[in-house]
Amino acid sequence: MGLSLRREDFSALPGWADDRPAAAFAAFRRSAGFATTSKSYRPGSLGLTHEDFGPAYAAALAEPVSESGYPSDAQARAFFETWFRPVVIGPDESAGFVTGYYEPEVEVEVSERAESGYRFPFLRKPSNLVKVPDPDNPPAGIPAGYAFMLDDSTCCPDRKAIESGAFEGRGLEIAWARSRADVFFAHVQGCARLRFPDGRVERITYAAKSGHPFTGIGGLLVKRGEIPVEEISMASIRQWLAAHPDQGDGLMWENRSFIFFESAAVENDYLGPVAAAKVPLEPGRSLAVDKRIHTFGTPIFVSAPGLQDFDETRPFARLMIAQDTGTAIVGPARGDLFAGCGFKAGEMAGSIKAAARFVILAPAGSETARRAGYER
Structure with missing residues (x-):
């Protein structure tokens, strides 16, 4: 992998003592519950296994917490300092980068039927869309790297073809929105709440x-000079689309990727959707990572001096839990911070673009911690 691992004491982590990690503990505890009762997480190339996490999982599930599932911040900090060891990922510690994402709530009303004003559907997965068994060695005619294809081993239609009716008449529509842009940004985020x-x-x-x-x-x-790089954000993109209705569809169709959805209950208004790690996302504490490298459930301390914390007037320095992934999240120090749900979270997420430093918390006694210089 070409990565070096180096130990670093908790006392040397900038911002560790000021962080309030109770919500990070709650997020970790949810992953512990899933991994121990449903299915263990597949190890990433850093080598952290289910067995490595076992003692910490057991301790988290046995930890006394309030009915809400959240301990005190002091209790959470003591837990992580007991069961984990900070490990800096090299060789270039300054090469990390974070962006943000959120769960949109379609503010304009959606409809269960296609009717006046409601023209743009959210679609379910077609029954004949299947995973490519080995994306690196796909069937003839399927480009390398494609994750999905039709069951006749042909390519799935792209965004333009689907939005022009490729799957029309198959009853895939979950609901219709007033705006294609609302549907598009739900695709970018991979989730949404529909009202x-x-x-x-x-x-x-x-x-x-x-x-x-x-x-x-x-x-x-x-690249085309439509929006200055220093002004690009989700809000400025939406403004451009609204101001250029004759060009908007064509621009969105240039993103050929198309997302299919499934319905899920909103059991907790505060928590986000169930994501790749199969647990609800914790606003401000769940992190999307490169799952080829990181194991879901791994605590990762992210510090970004150029980014303000979500809740405090201080630089961003938070313990996050690896609980999601994304095709644009590539590399050991690349992450997407889950900002929460709704309009305000969207504004926050759209402005997150910052250099960051990643320090993983490796389970005490793990081979990864030993390679970083810790004794067993």
Whole structure:
């Protein structure tokens, strides 16, 4: 992998003593519950295994907490300092980068039927869309790297073809929105909350994708001189789309990737959707990582001096839990911070683009901790 591992004491982590990690503990405890009762997480190339996490999982599940599932911050800090050891990932510690994501809530009403004003559907996964068994060695005719294909071993239609009716008439529609941009940004985030005219709220989460490569339209707008790089954000992209209705569809179609959803209950208004690690995301504490490298459930201390903390007027320095992934999240020190749900979280997430330093917390006694210089 070309990565070096180096120990670093908790006392040397900038911002560790000021962090309030109770919510990080709650997030870790949810992963512990899933991994011990449902299915263990697949190890990433850093080598952290289910067996490595076993003692910490057991301790987290045995830890006395309030009915809400949250301990005190002091209790949470003591837990992580007892069961984990900070490990800096090299060789270039300054090469990390974070962005943000959130769970959109479609503020305009959606409808269960295609009717006047409601024209843009959220679609379920087609029954004939299947995973490519080995994306690096796909069937003839399927480009390398595609994660999904049709069951006849042909490529799934791309965004333009689907939105032009490729799957029309198959009953895949979950609901219809007023704005194609609302649907598009739900695709970018991989989840959304839909509000119906009767006040009912439903959650939709990622089920599958077309398999075509993702293209960020913000980068296209910057490259074409439409929006200055220092002004690019989710809000500025939305403003551009609203101001250029004759060009908006064409721009969004340049992102050929298309997301299919499934319905899910909103059991807790505060928590986010169930994501790749199969537990609900914790606002401000769940982190999307490169799952080829990191094992889900790993605590990672992220410090970004150029980014303000979500809740405090100080630089960002937070313990996060690896609980999600994404195709754009590549590398050992690349992450996506889950900002929460709704409009304010979206504003926050859209402005997160910062250099960051990643320090993983390796379970005490693990081979990864030993390689970093800790004794067993």
